[in-house]
Amino acid sequence: MTGPLRVALVGPAHPYKGGGARHTTELAHRLRALGHPTAIESWRAQYPAALYPGRQTIADPEGEPYPDTRHDLAWYRPDGWWRTGRRLARDADLVVLTLFSPIQVPAYLGLLAGLRSRRGGPRVVALCHNVLPHERRSVDVSLVRALLRRTDGVVTHSPEQARLAEGLLGAGRDLPVVAAMPPHLPETGGAAPEGTGAPGGERRHLLFLGIVRPYKGVDLLLRALAGGAPEDVTLTVAGEFWGGTAELEAQAAGLGIADRVRFLDGYVPAEELPGLFGAADAVVLPYRTATATQNVWLAHEHGVPVVATRAGTLADHVREGVDGLLCEPGDAADLARALGEFYAPGEPGRLRDGVRPVDAEPYWRAYTERLLGA
Known part of the structure; x- marks a missing residue:
């Protein structure tokens, strides 16, 4: 890496809830602090309700929102996937596709089609929170294989997940990069109150x-x-x-x-x-x-x-x-x-x-280095 990179993170951000949105947002803040102009390409509709029975969004953010966030992607608008890819082919040096579920893969393949429609486009890295679901179907393997083989690099959060991704990539590809997941905790207002108990x-x-x-x-x-x-x-x-x-x-x-x-x-x-x-x-x-x-x-x-x-x-x-x-x-x-x-x-x-809070800084320093090196 010789200078600042224009980075696009494709993944959930507020009003989406949970660890995935917090991770994407915190990563954007960290990359910008390192001098890399960063944008988040988030969703206005990430999953069909029938495939995600839980609550998808919340009213109040669980951390500091990231200002340069777009919400143009929707699972039901393939034309938007392609247009986003075309725009990122011009505006980014590195595109990071955050993978949580195979449900996201069709949209990512459409986005990749837009990215590859321009010569000399950005590098594309798949950042796999889960390479495959814990409870998986055969179609999940086919979808994720198709995605990973079209990217320039793959990052996982454990050696076990890296081995799983390696099996999907096939021969002749660089090995997945392992980057330990860094802390991205919700802001809860402080430690728990003392209990009364026994x-x-x-x-x-x-x-x-x-x-x-x-x-x-x-x-x-x-x-x-x-x-x-x-x-x-x-x-x-x-x-x-x-x-x-x-x-x-x-x-x-x-x-x-x-x-x-x-x-x-x-x-x-x-x-x-x-x-x-x-x-x-x-x-x-x-x-x-x-x-x-x-x-x-x-x-x-x-x-x-x-x-x-x-x-x-x-x-x-x-x-x-x-x-x-x-x-x-x-x-x-x-x-x-x-x-x-x-x-x-x-x-x-x-x-x-014996409990001590985690020191997040060493984790994030190592994580961003591994991601940018992928």
Whole structure:
């Protein structure tokens, strides 16, 4: 890299919610601070409602919005995909396509057609938050393969994801670049308030936070709560339930713990997070599989230890025995063992004392270097 690059990030930004929008926005701010003129090409309609049953947008931003943001893309306007590509072929040196779901691929292929319609256009990098979905179909593989083979570079957030992308790229291509996901946490107004709870500051309460889908393992957490945690420990499951709450409610009733579990169905806005964290001894992340998540750092930002599986990059963010405990993914018995160990006398307070907020700067410095080098 010999000088400033004109960068276009194609991805969600406010009013879209969640970690994807926060990541795109924070990345734009960081690149501009490094001297690279950056714009965000966002969506006015990202997914069909039938394919994304949760809430897609929010009224209040969860961080500082990025000023140079356009909202011209829509999943139902292929002509807009091509026009955006034609414009970026003239205005950008580097185009970054942020990939969250194969649903985005048709739009990205249309955008690429516009980009390639001009000679000497910008380099195009696919920034893969997920190379393939956790719950995938055969068409997903075909779509993502078609996208990755048309780009100039691929960036993933873990070696495991890089290997998956490498298999789709085929022979003769540069290997995917691995850039560890940097922190991009919502602004919640500060740390969680001190709980009242039992003597020693214990709340006797656990928290699961995030979109509830099968790969997140909430069913395993219910089994572990019934079999491993003390009988006075309760649980809140807060987030958007993509299949509704009925099945998990029935499971809790069958396990005899319905009175110990509270299901809060719906997106949790940033201002409500301190209260949820303040009521919990630990955040539990029982994922069967994972790529990268902010939830360990988010818990630590609020002074709360984490019990997590070793799926994906979760274990990279937990200092076992210092600010959390780890167990094997997909194993309810091992999760029950970890919950039992967590509630050994004095252990919740000891692990809470070990929690430190993450220092974001080294992560972002390394991340932007890896992305620009791709």
